Amino acid sequence: MPPLSSSSRFGALDGLRYGLLGLPLAFVALPLYVLLPNHYARAFGVPLATLGAVLLGARLLDAFIDPLLGRLSDRLHARSPRAVLGFGAVAAGVLLLGFGLLFFPQALVDPTHHGALLAATAVLLAVTYAGYSMLSIAHQSWGAMLGGDALQRGRIVGWREGMGLVGVVLASVIPTLAGLPAMVAVFGVALAIGWLLWTRAPRPVHGHTLHTVPLAVPHAALDLRLPLRRPAFRRLLAVFVLNGIASAVPATLVLFFVQDRLQAPASLQPAFLGLYFVMAAVSIPGWLRIVRRFGLARSWLGGMCMSVAVFAWAGAMGAGDAVPFLVVCALSGIAIGSDLVLPGALLAGLIAEAGDQPNAGAYFGWWNFATKLNLALAAGLALPLLGLAGYVPGARDAPALQALSLAYCLLPCVLKVAAGLALWALVIRPAASASPLPLSKAAP
Template identity: 45%
Template sequence: MSVLSAAVPASGGAIRTGALVSYGLLGMPLAFVALPIYVHLPGLYAEAGLSLASIGTLLLIARAWDAFTDPLIGWWSDRRGVRRYAIAAAVPMLITGYAGLLAPPQGPSASLWLLGMLFLVYLGYSLASVNHHALGAELALDPHQRTRLAAAREGFALAGVLLAAILPGMLSSSLSEGLAQLRVVFALGLLAGVMAIWRLQPVARPVSQATGQVFDALRAPAFRSLLRVFAFSGIAAAIPASLVLFFVADVLQAGNYTGLFLGLYFVAGAAGLPFWVWFARRRGKAFAWGAGMLLAVLSFAGAGALGPGDTVSFAIVCLLSGLALGADLALPASMLADLVERERIGAGSCFGWWNFMAKLNLALAAGCALPLLGWLGYVPGAAGQAGHAALAWVYAGVPAFLKLVALGLLWRLARRERES
């Protein structure tokens, strides 16, 4: 008998800590994929001879491919019912593509190499992450246990982000050597995560989508409503993430503290996960997520009032917004898992569209916020009170407004569910 089937009987008992670790562990190496791609790749491929414009274009093409494969992968995995096998199939793609990305060839071939390795990594990542999320919806029958599973996954993912940021420097004084060793850590972590997943046995069988279509999940009104809340809340969170480096450097004039601020943010997010799990059980997931949104709004409002030298105050903002991040990470996915069980929709299809929206949120945040800043007169690194005021408004004011919109949509969704 597997660890999870022993811990979660058909009636929906408590999940043991070992099962939570077995499920969540895969989130750590998967989190390694994002940071090196956006932090290290531009410099690596610029040294290989590519222009920054070419690198940016290739990243955009690959990201578009990545987003549109998620719903297809989710639909396919529902049809086949092969969550763990799909995750295992992603391993060679991820290991090969990740190693290739961090070792670019010199010369004209670097552009094709970058695009090919990005396609491979993104395909493997989507195959693994969509099925990992869907599996979490099928490992427990009790709503609170689904929240614990989602929190475990996101907690390991936050740890993975931090490790991917600090390990290259810890492993070697040379960045290239540190990245080479990071590939080994990634491969070992990925294998360990898949082996841990293999011990788990779903207690809720996947809903057959054999006669369904890719867009079937979007035809469910409850799913569309929850997806709208997730979209507005996600864009609100992605805008500050896109602009934080500019805000710290030009508004706070504290660029040397950027790493500290980001560390506080992610550590607070991970540390707050147990609180949101507890609070959701006491007051309900929608109420707890709404409380997290209000906390984020207060954090944004505080950030908008800061100026040069307000590093301590911004550290407090990072802690509060990081705590709010914990609610965004654990509760929406858990609510979706409950919806999958209640509406009898394919978990893979739902999480495929969910991941698509998460990636679209990032694209919309950068694609809207950066041109808006340019139109308002902000120039990175240039002095100018008007430009800095515009940056503070877009960094803090726009996300606060979008979070309030998301909160209103969430309140309406919760009221409709109470009345039904």
Template identity: 50%
Template sequence: MTLAPERVPGWQDHARYGALGLPLAFVALPLYVILPAHYGQTLGVPLALLGAVLLASRLLDALVDPWLGRWADRWLDARTDHAPHGAWWPLAAGALVLALGFAALFFPPVQGSTPLLWWCGVTVTVTCLAFSVCTITHQAWGSRLGGDAQTRARWVAWREGLGVLGVLLANGLAASWGVGALVTSLCLTLALALWALWRAPAPPPRLIRASAPPQRPHWAAPWRHDEFRRLLLLYLVNGVAAAVPATLVLFFIRDVVQREDLVGPLLAGYFLMAALGVPLWVRLIGRWGPSRAWALGMGAQVLAFSSVSWVGPGDVGLYTAVCLSSGFMLGADLTAPGTLLTGVIQRAGPTGEASLAGVFTGWWQLATKLNLALAAGLALPALGWLGYRPGVGDAASQSALVMVYGVLPCLCKALALWAWWRLWARRGLE
């Protein structure tokens, strides 16, 4: 479906586009959280070797993202009046490989540590690459739909909001019915989301001057744009602040709050508040612009999360309040950065050049994955240096965990606010 130039997209258009965000986020939680425990505990694979295999596959996946973005641009540029969804078919193919790889990953037909490691390495690499193809193409599709700041925010909000619901669904299914239910649900939700995307607004064809020859986007082209470099640096600093608590939350609940039985409800409450907060942040973006709305969210996140320093054993009420309030503020991180990125892409793609939405998104995805790696690289060695011992729960370990889990993210958020002011706000960028 192609929108007429004068028609304002309705909520149905946003929902059809954003639907694919649910099954894609649905995959992310099992790959990063459930998979290591499944192979390490259930199948008995040595953790050190498993960690090396997973690290290598994820490094490969991250490094190819800019090239995947270049291919996504070619697929999106293939749109014609007779085939308005040029990128839909590669997305459907990627989704099929994703579903097959996900099922093969969790139900290996081999036994023994060495065969299982080989099977895990191959299938997780294929699954992660298919996941990246779908994610980058889907986000580039949304970036090309464009519009003013609030319209761009709505495309992002539906994609990310449904993604949060996907995380909630995956968490509930894994806890209640296991990986078999995860695989079945993934196949069903992928099929429904692809059907919805077929009926969603298609990206408009790229415009070129009659005198300009067709150009192929280069994988490094985004780095020529100063706005993108500034935004990506800001996104990285802010992303580390969000990724550190995500890396350590299970340790904190177990060793500081000492209520491991509440892990599921606390995480569910956090993500539910994020989903509920998304509409408010979209309205704030429409009123104040994505830049100032994001800064408000970062500042409020510092205020909300700083209370972690007072959480101790059994402080379930205080920690629940921290989870709910910081989850609500997460809505700013879900909506504002993607809205700003779309604006940068619009300004960086003048008439006469192929749109670079896919290449920009490829680098953005690489930065997203780098955030998780940087968080682990900062947080885990810092815990060891401060004397933290997992599962011990003594005063020294609790103090170290509070410092890294609670104080370090607030410092990173404060640094992100300073970077926002120096790199972005002072230049009047939106």
């Protein structure tokens, strides 16, 4: 596939070739965080607290190596697209091997010996997370280097994240309907097809002729801190972290809210999650149309405002409100569509405006570090606060349920409002005053 120049249009076939790899990359998350603890507890009798500590340790290690993997990705991009694709093939193999063995560790150790099982699990988690991070950072950097105006950058990210949502839906359905062996097999096939199509996707202009701003430091290409030296990146990252925690808190608490506050039937729980993800996926083209008129940053601000309105309404719900909550899931899914597409497109534009395409991997290394940190911070913030307020799973007393509603609805609203104000003050206003083509506007 020839390089994509700044005047080329990124069409639907290009989007499929580039974006399909987002499906297996997103597919991984739900089994690891939802299915794996349950599988180890039920099949092997591993205590959840012990497994939780192993999962947390592996996740923290993964987060801290992301910036290093970003620098490695940059060096490969500087060589050639072929080097990146070869690196991606190795990363995909590592990811598939680690993922498969995590669910079938009996191929390596006797699962009745918990010490050996947990040691193997820790190694396999590290391998799986490393493979995932290597592949996702290289893939995200590739997309950022394709360039284009704000609308095209949104389209590129939209294809990647839209395919990712399809992967999440498949990962939530296949294990229940077909079992764990089928889940691993589907993941492997999707990963192979995604990588193969990526090799046929539009390629960045090699040699990075799109530079507009020289690097200020001669050795900056070797410096992991380069992105953090860019004030525009620090401002965008601050907004991203605030907004990410606001989105991660309800994701952490949704099943508690559904089971205890709404007291919804267990049969409806998959419908809540499925509707949320489906609406997020189908909303992406709509958000791209909004970007055409209002620009990336202002459209993202609109998504934040929509989330606040929806969760404020959810705060008034109680037992028996399962059907209205389906509407909440649909509307919040639409709102989250803006979070999936627009921040990444803003980051790609920031990299292009700074002339830092050769260092895109470093940016996405820090970006992924922040993404993973958001999930940890959300759990670390919401769950202890709930415990202090007297809530325990299964509670039915009014004060405990009120505390749950406040944590699920009010806390995300407060954080979203703070993120919206930060977006306006740190991104939209500085860009509007600094340039006739700010980050918040699409180029004509």
